[in-house]
Structure formats: structure tokens, C-alpha cells
Amino acid sequence: MNCVVAESSLVASPKRIEEGLNESTTRAPVDMSYNDDLVARLICDNQDLWKRMLNNPFCKKMKRASKDDQAFSEGFERYMIQDFHYSLKLITFETARACKALDSAEFDVSLKRIKGKTDYASVLLNTCVSQSPSGLGVEMSTVLGACESDALKSYTDFQISTAYSNDWVVSLVAMVPCIQSYFQIAMDLRDSSAHKDTAWYNLWVLENAKYESSILKQRSFFMENSDRWKDQYEKANEIFRKSCQGEIDFWEAVLNSGA
Numbered sequence: 001m002n003c004v005v006a007e008s009s010l011v012a013s014p015k016r017i018e019e020g021l022n023e024s025t026t027r028a029p030v031d032m033s034y035n036d037d038l039v040a041r042l043i044c045d046n047q048d049l050w051k052r053m054l055n056n057p058f059c060k061k062m063k064r065a066s067k068d069d070q071a072f073s074e075g076f077e078r079y080m081i082q083d084f085h086y087s088l089k090l091i092t093f094e095t096a097r098a099c100k101a102l103d104s105a106e107f108d109v110s111l112k113r114i115k116g117k118t119d120y121a122s123v124l125l126n127t128c129v130s131q132s133p134s135g136l137g138v139e140m141s142t143v144l145g146a147c148e149s150d151a152l153k154s155y156t157d158f159q160i161s162t163a164y165s166n167d168w169v170v171s172l173v174a175m176v177p178c179i180q181s182y183f184q185i186a187m188d189l190r191d192s193s194a195h196k197d198t199a200w201y202n203l204w205v206l207e208n209a210k211y212e213s214s215i216l217k218q219r220s221f222f223m224e225n226s227d228r229w230k231d232q233y234e235k236a237n238e239i240f241r242k243s244c245q246g247e248i249d250f251w252e253a254v255l256n257s258g259a
Helices: 003-007 015-020 023-027 038-045 047-054 057-064 070-098 104-129 140-145 150-165 170-192 199-208 212-224 230-256
Strands: none
Touching: 038 047, 038 170, 038 212, 038 230, 047 170, 047 230, 057 070, 057 170, 057 199, 057 230, 070 104, 070 140, 070 150, 070 170, 070 199, 070 230, 104 140, 150 170, 150 230, 170 199, 170 212, 170 230
């Protein structure tokens, strides 16, 4: 889920983040010691699920598969179609968060995020239906008519219910596993993929590796709004764990759908 492209509406990271980050910590923000860095705390406290997410079998196959691997090519196509349907649910997620805004500034941010998610869905659809090398060449009717996997439905239902039932700030924790893990996975695959002439390398790895600024902005958002979550860390941790599991289940469902 290349959702990081939709995070550009978040505020810029404060100077103390810029000073404290280097290449290793931006890829794996688990060494940060700031008490108000929610993302770092969540990753540190949940290494079991974090590591499972980063080392999921689908992405391990992505690292090794060649463009002649027909089975994986079909699997990647299924993934991208499901990812498109995920992007549609993110519009609902952000709409639900908008209902929890406390003032016009927060509501305006939500409107920008809704627009970003809508634009992103259009980009994903175009990637699915465009011909190679800019896309996968799938029929439009196939993409639009595909059914969500049970894993995707469960994951997005949880995210949307989280947006409706939690604070505007806390609910965004449901997106942390997606944003933070996809960049790290992509950076690893960018450097270590056995084949760099595949559709997944060009359409997923290189795309997701572009958005380092987005993971920093997400961390900055929670740091600047620490007063909204510090008394709700237990709830934030619960949301993070369930969202990590949702990502793990999503990857597994795509991998097993072609078995």
C-alpha cells in the first residue's frame, strides 16, 4: 500500500527531529529516545509484530522473484488490485476522522487528506490499467469489479471504526504501520533485490522508497500533538498492534490467494 504519497498534508518535522536523525534511524525509527515520539515508542514496544511485518513472506518473494516468475507476477497483480480497493477505503477513513476534528484548522487538514486519498486512488487505478512499463495492463472492469479479500475487509473495517470512535490525533495511529513499514521494506528491496527489471521493483519498490519525508512528517505530527495522545498511550498501542496484524494478514492473504 503505497499510502505515503497521501501524507504530504502533515506539518513539517521540527528541528530537533532533523538534528536527531540519520540514515539508519529514518529507516528504522526505533532508536529515538524522545518521550513524545509516539511512532518510535510504538515500534520499540512492539518489535514482535514490527519484525513480522517487515519480514513478511510476500515481500521476501518480491526480493528474489524475476520477471519470468509467472506465479509471482500474477500475485503482484492481485496485490495491486487489492491495494487499489484499500485506497478507496482510506477515503472513508479520512472522512470519518474529519468528523472528529476539534476546529476549522483540523477540519481543513482532513479535507486536504481526503483529496490526497482520492488522488491516490486515481493514481493506483491508472497503474493497474496502464500498459507496461508504466502499469500492469489489467482490464478496468477486472480492477473495479474485484472483491476485497476477507483480510482487507477486516483490516479496513477496523481502521474506519477506529476513526469514528477515537480522537482525531489518536485515530491516525491506525496508519502508522502502513506508512512506516512500507518505506523501510522498500528501502531494503531497493538495495537488495536480486532483479531490478521487474514490475514490482519499478512500480512498488522505487515508488515507496521515495517518501522518506512522509515518515518524518508522520512522526512530527504525533510529536507536535503529544498532548492529545500521552494520556491514551495504551489505546494507541492497541490500535498500532491491531493495524500491524492487519498488514500482516493482508500480505498473507495476497500470497495465499494464488495457492
